[in-house]
Ligand SMILES: Nc1nc2c(c(=O)[nH]1)N(C=O)[C@@H](CNc1ccc(C(=O)N[C@@H](CCC(=O)O)C(=O)O)cc1)CN2
């Protein structure tokens with residue numbers, strides 16, 4: 001295995017498959033401008049200023065056939081995305097054109113780029129750290145505004161700066177401990193290990209606490225609507241969606257199987273799951289619907305437990321209460337019971353719906369402060385957990401041993417930025433990229 005060579009000229013189509021207004025072929029590597037110039041009719045790419053477009057034609061050097069009229073964008077190392085000489089051919093966005101252009105580049109000696117290889121080069125050439133490269137991938141995959149915001153923050157080195165700051169404090173402490181151990185007679189004050197580590201540990205814990213919100217901003221959340229038959233689950237689903245997705249009738253037991261519908265709340269993509277009303281039943285179909293409902297509630301990121309406040313209060317089913325929002329439905333009808341912990345909502349009049357949306361947003365993302373970096377990457381979570389464990393060790397350890405734990409914490413933090421990581425780690429990160437990125 002091993003990482004691909006940095007030396008080759010690599011080429012790939014950077015735009016998505018299919019027809020588009022414009023298609024882009026990316027080329028990067030030492031000699032890439034010279035290679036492209038053999039296909040280019042127009043100003044000589046080797047003499048173009050970096051970061052500038054020029055208009056011309058792409059020609060097959062073997063047949064002299066014009067493949068397309070195009071724009072050529074040139075970058076000169078180190079001032080490019082990859083840090084190497086690079087070029088982009090902006091053609092008409094036709095698969096037939098793009099295929100031929102790529103073919104001609106291969107015939108001139110370029111090789112197909114592997115998934116993420118342009119960004120891999122950017123990382124290996126020091127244009128970005130590993131956490132930023134991962135943000136590139138997150139940004140490309142972002143399907144919601146919340147995800148886009150988070151990824152962009154990571155790409156702008158938000159996390160990298162935080163990690164660098166924490167690491168600096170640890171390096172300073174380490175140096176102090178070393179000095180104190182090495183020159184005990186020089187009057188070096190003993191390091192205040194616990195006092196120094198406490199705020200650092202808090203920062204790490206703070207970052208870790210953003211992980212659930214970060215994951216939800218990135219991937220979205222599943223919300224289960226659960227409650228007794230006729231509680232108004234399907235009606236609430238429809239009200240949240242703004243259209244009649246689920247069947248609503250006055251007959252208890254209308255919804256028998258679960259039903260999923262996508263919606264967005266405050267920029268977070270959500271899958272709302274309407275479920276069968278939970279009750280004791282001998283009906284085999286309904287029974288498995290009820291079992292499913294309870295299962296879905298256990299697996300959901302958030303549960304809405306619905307209870308009809310115009311009817312005697314039902315006995316609640318077993319639910320993950322820490323992740324459950326309690327909703328009193330049919331608030332337009334006179335209440336038989338009231339309870340402060342329940343949010344009153346009417347699907348019929350829309351009363352309380354906005355408050356419910358806010359509560360949902362708050363419960364899903366509330367712990368993580370807006371405007372700050374949120375951890376959304378499992379690799380980062382895992383490394384931060386290790387750093388935290390080593391910091392806790394260091395706080396317990398005698399002075400002469402604390403340094404070892406601090407060093408291990410530093411190693412874990414460095415992994416996030418991709419310093420001294422194995423090829424396997426790098427390979428695992430870039431494997432998920434698309435070709436051309
Ligand atoms: N056509 C096109 N659009 C694109 C990209 C691209 O590569 N090509 N990008 C890629 O994914 C993103 C933009 N990111 C980029 C980041 C750095 C450089 C770059 O050339 N940086 C140099 C020079 C900067 C300068 O001229 O001031 C550098 O950092 O030294 C280019 C694009 C989004 N849009």
Ligand SMILES: Nc1nc2c(ncn2[C@@H]2O[C@H](COP(=O)(O)OP(=O)(O)OP(=O)(O)O)[C@@H](O)[C@H]2O)c(=O)[nH]1
Nearest residue numbers: 229230231232233234235250253254255277347348
């Ligand atoms: N007045 C009033 N009636 C409501 C409201 N929400 C639901 N209903 C009525 O309550 C009945 C049951 O509503 P559904 O939404 O089907 O209830 P459900 O919880 O999905 O019921 P199952 O699928 O049987 O478990 C229907 O007749 C609805 O019209 C509300 O906000 N106000």
Ligand SMILES: [Mg+2]
Nearest residue numbers: 233234254255
């Ligand atoms: Mg229903």
